[in-house]
Amino acid sequence: MSTYQVPRGTFDILPDESYKWQFVIKVFREIAREFNYKEIVTPIFEKSEIFERSVGESSDIVEKEMYKFEDKKGRVFALRPEGTAPVVRSFIENGLSLKTNSSKLYYLGPMFRYDRPQKGRYRQFYQYGIENIGSTNPFVDAEVIALAYRFLTKLGLKNFALQINSIGCKNCTTDYDDALKEYFNPSLVELCSDCRNRLLKNPKRLLDCKVKSCKAIAQEAPSMLDYLDEDCTANFDKVKEYLTAMEIPFIVNPKIVRGLDYYSQTAFEFIDTNLGAQNTLVGGGRYDTLAEQLGGKNMPGIGFAGGFERLILSMEEEKLSFGLQQVPKVYLVALGTEARIAGLKLIMEMRRMGISTEYDPDKTSMNAQMKMANRTGAEFALILGEDELKNNNIILKDLTKGEQKIIKIPDIIKSIKDK
Ligand SMILES: [Zn+2]
Ligand SMILES: [Zn+2]
Incomplete structure (x- = not known):
């Protein structure tokens, strides 16, 4: 640990x-x-x-x-x-x-x-x-x-x-609170200590206590809806009407x-x-x-x-999708010092063009770099060796399809963007 x-x-x-x-x-x-x-x-x-x-x-x-x-x-x-x-x-x-x-x-x-x-x-x-x-x-x-x-x-x-309710206004709540006090008082000793407190200060809170014994007692408690005044009833009816109009169950x-x-x-x-x-x-x-x-x-x-x-x-x-994990679009595989430096310039250009690019300066061999490219989940590997660099070329490898082709370095960003 x-x-x-x-x-x-x-x-x-x-x-x-x-x-x-x-x-x-x-x-x-x-x-x-x-x-x-x-x-x-x-x-x-x-x-x-x-x-x-x-x-x-x-x-x-x-x-x-x-x-x-x-x-x-x-x-x-x-x-x-x-x-x-x-x-x-x-x-x-x-x-x-x-x-x-x-x-x-x-x-x-x-x-x-x-x-x-x-x-x-x-x-x-x-x-x-x-x-x-x-x-x-x-x-x-x-x-x-x-x-x-x-x-x-x-x-x-x-x-x-969706569950809805009206808990009334100050005007209708006093009678309801009294009704709740009257209802819960005989069972006072069976209520949890929180609820005994709530009964004095805010009896409505007893209705959503998670303690089993309180829940059982609250089952038959009077309903707020029977105590709503005219305004609150009309208001609640409107809310229900509008929800129905919007087809919200x-x-x-x-x-x-x-x-x-x-x-x-x-x-x-x-x-x-x-x-x-x-x-x-x-x-x-x-x-x-x-x-x-x-x-x-x-x-x-x-x-x-x-x-x-x-x-x-x-x-x-519910096994729903959260979209895709973040993966780089391009992984650069550079072989040799010169290719690595040319690669740096290319990486910066691609990032500036909004292409997410990754590479690993600690890996030098083709094999190790390709392994990393696959591990990151990148879509493409760009392979730049000394021969390619001499001819102003770069190899674009599609890592999902396994296909590859040679492209002129100045054209590479456009061909990736077109994919
Ligand atoms: Zn009211
Ligand atoms: Zn309780």
Whole structure:
């Protein structure tokens, strides 16, 4: 074992895997562009207060999982545990808006939570997400969901299901919270310690506790949908209507509550339905009070986030393609000192023309260099010996077909580009 290992709960993306990451990131950017969302990049740390005020003091994230630290001046920061609060912070700070054409945003990057590491869950994990800030129109809810749907289908995923719910607004939630308290109180001793806490502060959170005994008790809990007021009901009906119009299949699941305090009305999850998985691929919802909690004006918003780790696992389970591994187009085989120097010039020219080129200055024999050419997976080998050089020639060998021909050196780039 080496002296040092990667920190617990983190991982390296190794060279043979990185093309998968590049692929999903590329597709995400393409889809964001289709929907006219623009990228926003925020720092990986923020004042910890931003998360305490937005995500909520009672959430697991803030209570147990935040990487908090003091800098040398005693300011308290946190590595970002999620992407929405920083985006909303930046939105307010920079006066972004629909008017400045900057209300539709997407982000990518690492997030950090001190969580118990398990398969598909890490302390540094990579998320993609979008935020649409400024509108309460349910059309926007449907569009945000449609973007996630389009992304997953574009990747080729089939085994997933969209579940939606409305968790109501402040107005309808009080009665519901009371109903939940009444329902769960008689079973208090059977609940996990987290849930006993949640029952006082945020009873809705009991509905998505992963502990078995809590899950069993929550089975028959009252449904939020029975407590929605007129506005919230009309809103939810519109979202369903628009999704149907866009031919996006969904199921209503009243147990979807989303873990964070700032959510209201529309909540949704894309669930991986591969056998034994039952994991959330993408989760999102409306957060109409978040901006206010961060000191902004009344600024409604809705967004989603998903983890790249989970996404790549699901794609592997469904045996989907990530495109091709990176390989050089050309491998230069140079024999002798003069050919090697002439080869250097040629390599630079080819790279400038966008042709990916590889060679190995430590190998001198024809045999060793050809072996390397095959090992890298290059499409072509260019063979330059002293005889060829004297006649201004070079041998172009197609490594997949095994054919080769002699070409004048000044014509070589054109003949490779034409292939
Ligand atoms: Zn309501
Ligand atoms: Zn529980």
